[in-house]
Amino acid sequence: xxxxxxxxxxxxxxxxxxxxxxxxxxxxxxxxxxxxxxxxxxxxxxxxxxxxxxxxxxxxxxxxxxxxxxxxxxxxxxxxxxxxxxxxxxxxxxxxxxxxxxxxxxxxxxxxxxxxxxxxxxxxxxxxxxxxxxxxxxxxxxxxxxxxxxxxxxxxxxxxxxxxxxxxxxxxxxxxxxxxxxxxxxxxxxxxxxxxxxxxxxxxxxxxxxxxxxxxxxxxxxxxxxxxxxxxxxxxxxxxxxxxxxxxxxxxxxxxxxxxxxxxxxxxxxxxxxxxxxxxxxxxxxxxxxxxxx
Amino acid sequence: xxxxxxxxxxxxxxxxxxxxxxxxxxxxxxxxxxxxxxxxxxxxxxxxxxxxxxxxxxxxxxxxxxxxxxxxxxxxxxxxxxxxxxxxxxxxxxxxxxxxxxxxxxxxxxxxxxxxxxxxxxxxxxxxxxxxxxxxxxxxxxxxxxxxxxxxxxxxxxxxxxxxxxxxxxxxxxxxxxxxxxxxxxxxxxxxxxxxxxxxxxxxxxxxxxxxxxxxxxxxxxxxxxxxxxxxxxxxxxxxxxxxxxxxxxxxxxxxxxxxxxxxxxxxxxxxxxxxxxxxxxxx
Numbered sequence: 001x002x003x004x005x006x007x008x009x010x011x012x013x014x015x016x017x018x019x020x021x022x023x024x025x026x027x028x029x030x031x032x033x034x035x036x037x038x039x040x041x042x043x044x045x046x047x048x049x050x051x052x053x054x055x056x057x058x059x060x061x062x063x064x065x066x067x068x069x070x071x072x073x074x075x076x077x078x079x080x081x082x083x084x085x086x087x088x089x090x091x092x093x094x095x096x097x098x099x100x101x102x103x104x105x106x107x108x109x110x111x112x113x114x115x116x117x118x119x120x121x122x123x124x125x126x127x128x129x130x131x132x133x134x135x136x137x138x139x140x141x142x143x144x145x146x147x148x149x150x151x152x153x154x155x156x157x158x159x160x161x162x163x164x165x166x167x168x169x170x171x172x173x174x175x176x177x178x179x180x181x182x183x184x185x186x187x188x189x190x191x192x193x194x195x196x197x198x199x200x201x202x203x204x205x206x207x208x209x210x211x212x213x214x215x216x217x218x219x220x221x222x223x224x225x226x227x228x229x230x231x232x233x234x235x236x237x238x239x240x241x242x243x244x245x246x247x248x249x250x251x252x253x254x255x256x257x258x259x260x261x262x263x264x265x266x267x268x269x270x271x272x273x274x275x276x277x278x279x280x281x282x283x284x285x286x287x288x289x290x291x292x293x294x
Numbered sequence: 295x296x297x298x299x300x301x302x303x304x305x306x307x308x309x310x311x312x313x314x315x316x317x318x319x320x321x322x323x324x325x326x327x328x329x330x331x332x333x334x335x336x337x338x339x340x341x342x343x344x345x346x347x348x349x350x351x352x353x354x355x356x357x358x359x360x361x362x363x364x365x366x367x368x369x370x371x372x373x374x375x376x377x378x379x380x381x382x383x384x385x386x387x388x389x390x391x392x393x394x395x396x397x398x399x400x401x402x403x404x405x406x407x408x409x410x411x412x413x414x415x416x417x418x419x420x421x422x423x424x425x426x427x428x429x430x431x432x433x434x435x436x437x438x439x440x441x442x443x444x445x446x447x448x449x450x451x452x453x454x455x456x457x458x459x460x461x462x463x464x465x466x467x468x469x470x471x472x473x474x475x476x477x478x479x480x481x482x483x484x485x486x487x488x489x490x491x492x493x494x495x496x497x498x499x500x501x502x503x504x505x506x507x508x509x510x511x512x513x514x515x516x517x518x519x520x521x522x523x524x525x526x527x528x529x530x531x532x533x534x535x536x537x538x539x540x541x542x543x544x545x546x547x548x549x550x551x552x553x554x555x556x557x558x559x560x561x562x563x564x565x566x567x568x569x570x571x572x573x574x575x576x577x578x
Contacts, residue, residue: 034426120509
């Protein structure tokens with residue numbers, strides 16, 4: 001990284017960095033620090049006095065059955081969204097990677113849902129799966145299935161999973177396709193000559209060679225399911241019915257912004273911080289490993 | 295590619311067409327919904343073919359927002375807010391990142407790597423991690439319900455800074471030397487040499503960041519509470535009544551949804567090349 005040509009100027013580099021550093025200090029580090037600070041205090045009901053309570057807030061949060069239920073729910077939701085959107089994307093990418101006519105057209109037709117906002121995707125699926133006006137929702141009821149996501153928590157969860165995955169398939173598709181196209185074709189041809197059928201070739205050669213992409217997408221999708229699906233849930237179910245679609249992010253919003261529980265929501269924020277740090281660290285380990293591949 | 299084609303050639307087409315159908319289906323239903331009157335939809339009688347009310351519905355959603363009982367600003371106002379937010383956030387992120395990356399790569403000064411890591415660590419600090427205090431700070435600055443509040447706090451970008459840093463490191467030293475010999479100062483070099491070389495990266499990042507800004511949900515929800523400052527992505531949710539008694543104006547909501555998703559989708563479709571480049575590179 002050191003270069004030979006370095007410009008002079010004692011002040012200029014700091015001035016160049018100033019705008020971004022100022023934003024990170026004021027809007028990132030200071031509030032994150034505040035969250036850590038508040039997480040050690042308990043406030044009275046009027047927000048007038050606060051007492052230092054060590055890890056009391058964490059103890060309350062981590063032993064709260066509602067929080068643990070929300071964590072479990074988040075795990076199910078994230079796994080389902082990641083699994084569903086990655087599996088369907090991989091299938092589509094494998095099909096598009098075969099040299100068929102119109103592959104470029106399919107690519108365009110499969111890429112645009114990435115641009116649809118999670119909340120807009122939620123509204124679209126709401127319109128389709130609404131129990132009384134939605135075309136699929138009504139069909140389900142006509143078939144004798146008691147579909148009503150406003151009353152049934154499991155159905156609400158599946159609706160949120162569908163809306164959140166639908167939007168994410170495009171992203172995974174583009175990365176899987178790029179990964180597939182980078183695989184050397186002679187390797188696959190050699191396997192074919194040795195008598196490996198299409199399924200065998202996929203599972204024994206293509207899928208292992210694709211593993212860096214798969215692993216990368218795994219992390220990205222978990223982060224998406226954790227943090228970026230707030231809009232989907234807020235627009236679709238608002239965490240309901242009951243709390244059956246309240247994920248950890250939704251809970252930190254409700255406790256912090258709606259219920260104004262400063263200490264508790266700060267402790268939750270710090271717990272989320274640990275989750276992001278873990279996921280980021282995992283991602284970076286992976287990047288380092290990929291460098292060794294090359 | 296290897297098997298005899300005739301026997302299995304239809305399979306990829308079938309699977310891909312099915313995928314496209316699943317993608318298009320909800321959009322198609324929204325489009326149909328936006329061309330009928332609210333009564334037909336409310337009774338659950340929405341046909342599968344377009345109705346004749348497209349012009350009326352879109353015009354009403356555009357200029358008056360939705361319905362009589364649900365108070366909401368016209369979609370045109372919300373689209374303007376979204377556009378302002380998306381463009382300023384994208385341009386702002388790119389501008390501060392270009393400057394930071396330039397400083398980190400081409401200058402030698404105490405704390406260089408410290409500042410770089412400082413920007414980088416913001417990757418780990420999404421809004422939910424610093425929820426309450428960020429809101430307080432924006433409130434203290436008097437930026438609630440303002441374009442400053444919607445845009446400036448989002449302008450830091452670890453990925454854009456990282457991307458420009460990677461790119462600048464591939465610029466040969468000879469270019470900077472030659473520029474110096476010709477008497478170009480540091481700012482001149484940035485403006486006349488580096489920026490023209492960076493256009494492809496800037497365009498690609500702009501597409502990705504524009505979509506990010508347009509679709510951002512948590513931040514505008516937190517920072518705005520007046521109807522006139524809502525972005526379209528949040529405003530849409532507000533049109534759906536939560537109580538069971540109110541009859542939603544689904545036709546107008548769907549017209550709003552179509553208008554909300556058209557700009558970012560158009561950006562992706564028309565700037566496809568830049569989009570794919572930006573997406574793949576910003577995730578490296």
